[in-house]
Amino acid sequence: MSKKKKYCLIILIQYLTLEEAGISALNYFGSWNEWSRDFSLPIDTRVMQ
Incomplete structure (x- = not known):
């Protein structure tokens, strides 16, 4: 399976x-x-409902 298909x-x-x-x-x-994997990127901390 190609990398693109696996992704x-x-x-x-x-x-x-x-x-x-x-x-x-x-x-x-x-x-x-x-x-x-990139800890410098923001994280969405809003609670999902």
């Missing part, structure tokens, strides 16, 4: 997992893995 599959799994848990994943749709 897209990971995003899809994250999105579906959050939706199944009742969490609107729109705020997180994208590159969790890349974003979480």
